[in-house]
Amino acid sequence: MHSYALLCAVFVAAVHAQFPNGRILEPPVPQQCVHRVVHERTSDGKGYFFSWRDPALKGVEEDWLGARNFCRKRCMDLVSLETSDENEFVKSRIVQGGIKYIWTSGRICDFKGCDRPDLLPTPVNGWFWTAELQKLAPATNRQQNDWSEGGGIGRPQPDNRELLQGGAPENCVAILNNFYNDGVHWHDVACHHRKPFVCEENDALLKYVRYTNPALQV
Numbered sequence: 001m002h003s004y005a006l007l008c009a010v011f012v013a014a015v016h017a018q019f020p021n022g023r024i025l026e027p028p029v030p031q032q033c034v035h036r037v038v039h040e041r042t043s044d045g046k047g048y049f050f051s052w053r054d055p056a057l058k059g060v061e062e063d064w065l066g067a068r069n070f071c072r073k074r075c076m077d078l079v080s081l082e083t084s085d086e087n088e089f090v091k092s093r094i095v096q097g098g099i100k101y102i103w104t105s106g107r108i109c110d111f112k113g114c115d116r117p118d119l120l121p122t123p124v125n126g127w128f129w130t131a132e133l134q135k136l137a138p139a140t141n142r143q144q145n146d147w148s149e150g151g152g153i154g155r156p157q158p159d160n161r162e163l164l165q166g167g168a169p170e171n172c173v174a175i176l177n178n179f180y181n182d183g184v185h186w187h188d189v190a191c192h193h194r195k196p197f198v199c200e201e202n203d204a205l206l207k208y209v210r211y212t213n214p215a216l217q218v
């Protein structure tokens, strides 16, 4: 099977397995897509929303799923950092805003169906941008990603620290702004923590809403 299709199938199955308390990954809401707020648009045409710049969201933090759903209702999703340009763009806005940390769409594939050989070992090869269903480079390839070299227990990220200390697994990817005196870099963090977030327009969701609502200017 095509790897993209397989990852889709894996992820759709996982959404239900992953959030047993009745929470789901929300579909886009056409009217909210129409009225989505775009704070900045980059030269490639992608629009971005920064939660701390929205007067109604100042001080509001969401867990990883809550942040994804806020974005998805608006035909956006949490930001995916596939290129260093995009990574540097988002990091510069975090620093300008004096924001401590944000959620990205990054997540580890650690559920049923994630035992595909190319996703193993999970802590190295199991990371992907959920918004784009695109794998991250192996965590051991330090040139092709932006994992921090430090953290709460002095180990390079991803370190799964919270689980090691008896808590939840660190399954989601955040950018931390020098939180451990380690610069502005990626960290694996338990998904239940609440953080500000960055949304990025999502082509698949926009296409879907445009196709199903041809009269709307989305």
Ligand SMILES: [Ca+2]
Residues within 6 Å of the ligand: 151, 157, 158, 159, 160, 161, 162, 170, 187, 188, 189
């Ligand atoms: Ca960590």
